[in-house]
Every structure is written in C-alpha cells, then in structure tokens.
Amino acid sequence: MKTLLILGAGTGGTMVANKMASILNPSDWKIIIIDKDETHFYQPGLLFIPFGIYSPQDIVKPKNTLLPSSVDVIFSDIELIEPDKNKVSLTSGKTINYDYLVVATGCGIHPEDTPGLSDNWHKNIFDFYTIEGATKLHNFLETWQGGRFVLNVAEMPIKCPVAPLEFIMLADWYFSKRGIREKVELVYATPLTGAFTKPICSIMLADVLKTKNITIVPEFNIMEVDNAKQVIRSYDEIEVPYDVLVSIPLNKGADVIKKSGMGDSLNFIPINKHTLQTDKWSNIFVIGDAGNAPTSKAGSVVHFMLDILVENMLSHMKGQELQASFDGHANCYIETGYNKAVLIDFNYDVEPLPGSFPLPVVGPFTLLGETTVNHWGKLAFKWIYWNILLKGKEIPTVHTKMSMSGKKQISA
C-alpha cells in the first residue's frame, strides 16, 4: 500500500484529493489530506463582505463535505515536513510516511512584518483577506462618515493581484450608494508602477480608476505606518495620510515551510514553473499559492495547474518523464462596481489582451472591457467553484492552456 499525502485542504488540496481519488486504485493507494481548519472559505467572496454584498455564511462550507469519503481527512497543525525522509509529523505527535507529497499550504497575510501596521489593527486599519478582517471592516464602514480612505499593497506577490483594484472600485460604488461619496477621498498606494502588473491591462484600468476619481500613488513601497501622525511612509520618505487604512500586508507561505527548510525568503517553495515539481525533491509537487511559480496566486490558476500536476505525478509514478507543461494560465474577473466587471485571460508569456472569451466574437464574456455580462460571470463563478472546480472537473470550453482564440493582438 502506498500513500499520497496532501498538505492543505483549501482550493488546491481539495481539487487534488478529488481528482486523485477518482484515478488511483484504492487497493494500491491510500490518500490522506491534512488541514488545520475544518471550514472551507470561498476566498473570492471575501472581497464582497466589507460592502455587505455577501455575509460570512454565504462563503463557507465544512471541508468534510467537499472531500471524497475514500480520502482520510485529518484536522491538525503540521509540526514538520522532512522531505529527505518522506515523513510529516503533526503537532499531535502522529507521524505520516508518504510516497508522494502534494503541498497546498497556500499563503497568508503578515501585518507584523511592517512596523506600526498591527498597532491599530481592526480599529482604523483593516484587511479584507481574512473573514475576521472583512467582517470588522464591514461593521466599521456601515457607520463611517467619510474622510481619506487609503488602500495599500505592502509588497508583491500577493494572493489575487486584482483584488485591491476590485476593492477600491467597489468602495467607490459603495460610498456612492450610501450617499457619502463626495465626502470620501479614495487613494490606492501600490508598489507597482501603475494600476496592474501587465502594461496593456494597466493602461485600461488606469482609465477606469480615473473616471471613478480614484487616485493612484504608484511605486509606493511601504516602510512603516506612523499611527500618531496617521500616515503611511515609504522607504523613500513619501507620506500618504489616511483616516482609514485598508492594507494588503506582506503575503508569505506557511510557517511550517520555513521551519522545514523548504521555502525561499517568503516561504514559497521553489518549483519548476512548467512541471510543478519541486526543484529539490522529485516526489513532491506543489499546487497554488504555496509555490514560487511566477503567475497570479489565484483559484483559476490552481484549476489550470491541476491537470498538469496530476498528469506529471502519474508519469513520475510510472517512472516516465514529465511531459505536461503549465503555461501560467490565469483567468480573472475584475469587479468594477455598478454591476459591471472586466475579464482578463493571460499566461507566463501573453499579457491580458482585449477580445471575447471563451469563444471568438460570441463570447459571451468581453476581455479587457467593462460589461454587465462579465459581472454575472463573476457571480456565477461561486457556483462553478463549489460544484465544478473543487471537484477537479473541467469547465466546458475553458481549457488548461491559454488560447489566443478571440484575442486581439495589440501592444501598449
């Protein structure tokens, strides 16, 4: 009997467990999945909580119900991974030996890394990357009477790089709806040179922000929060004053990755960006945010990684060469407020381009354009997430490899 061990039952781990359970012969293989929490969060939904569009109960399900009954589910913290010994120990003292390991431990926010950021945490400084932060921000915003509302990204890479943009555009819509938009100054301070990481998309989104009267402070690399003066200060001594600060703090991989000596300086595991195998251990694969592949840390990316990871792991089990190659495919709906959204589709080599998706001309979704149909796509994604994505199934007409079909070739 061999063991496939999966660390983390979030988006990636759940998909791998479901897919592998349908492939591996249960008389030869035992599949075990470990996670510290019993609740699965639909993370794209966190964005909507501060603005009252979703409430916390709209985005949670028990992890047990999302995993096949043939998989052993253990809820525990992980003490240590010993990749040279093919062994994982849990905080309970239990030890699990594995033949293959899939790491899906994700990434999380670290406000303590930026001096001053934790001091007034969830008082006038908030996050929306945790259920607690998003809920407390919602409660705060319901009675807030206006002022300088500053959104700051501490450092790249972050989970879902489009989320800050969506957040600030939804804030514009939310404050208008509340009738206090003219009393609110919206500022987005980012370490990037513009609205987004990729040139054509960045220009398009900068225009959208401008029409919404949202100020971008680009190349702002936060050094500290000065709570007394209520400013965030950059390494080159630029100060941005705030009344409310919403922060996307430094994102890092799990502490256990660091403790186990498997990560880089941000606890992300170095992997081959095409095969998804770790650089050091041939029987360890990484899916999603836990790895250092230079693509977006996002659920759609995890979905596109799944087939590649599974195919390569199966090849390795048979002693064959790894032939499946991940292209960095990402597909993201960007909510822009007022029931509209922009859709982007890109990979390692091709930046987001205008056009239609998934089919040429008929779409129904518009790439790099703001439409209501895109917004409905974003909302429908929640159903797709629970019912198709997590089960490791394919979405009809949306393929693992990015397609140029429907895209218009232009340059910035």
Next chain:
Amino acid sequence: MTNPILENIQFDTEGFMTDKSQWTKDIAVAIAEQEGIETLTETHWNVIDYCRLTGEQTGKSPTLRTITDSAGVTTKELFALFPKGPAKKVAKISGLGKPEGCV
C-alpha cells in the same frame, strides 16, 4: 538624449536589455544615468555584482528581498541607492530581465 553607447543595444518595451551578452560596465553606467543615477559608487557596484551573479546562477533577476537578504544592504539603503523600484532598476542596470516577483 540617449547616450551613444546605448544606440545599438536592444531593449524590451519596459526597458530591460533583451541580449544579455551585450552588457558591459560602461553600458551599466549609461543605463544608470538614464534612470537618474548620476554616479555608480562602490556600494552600487556591490549590489550590481550580486545581481549579475544571481542572474548567471539562476537565470532570474533577484527580488528586492533576495537582495536585502544576501547583498549586505538594508531595504532603506537599497531605496537610497536605486530610488523608487530598486529591484527593477538594478535589474535594468545589470542587464537582466524584469524580476519575477512582479506578477
């Protein structure tokens, strides 16, 4: 005005050299000038040397964090040496590609 030494050098749309073999120290000085850095001091060169070495070993530009972890400068010093986006700026001057952290 472009420094004549850069006339035959190919850059991508974001200003990173596309043919790394063309890189010389004089080119680094000229790119640094374009980026608003008048003089490259010994400390600048220490960082550039570290980045070139990392580029040769890994094929990638180091991120800001890798530089401050390994090149003996603090983040604050790095921003003083290469203002605004130090990781990008030093990658340009070192003739390397865009750092992959920016995704």
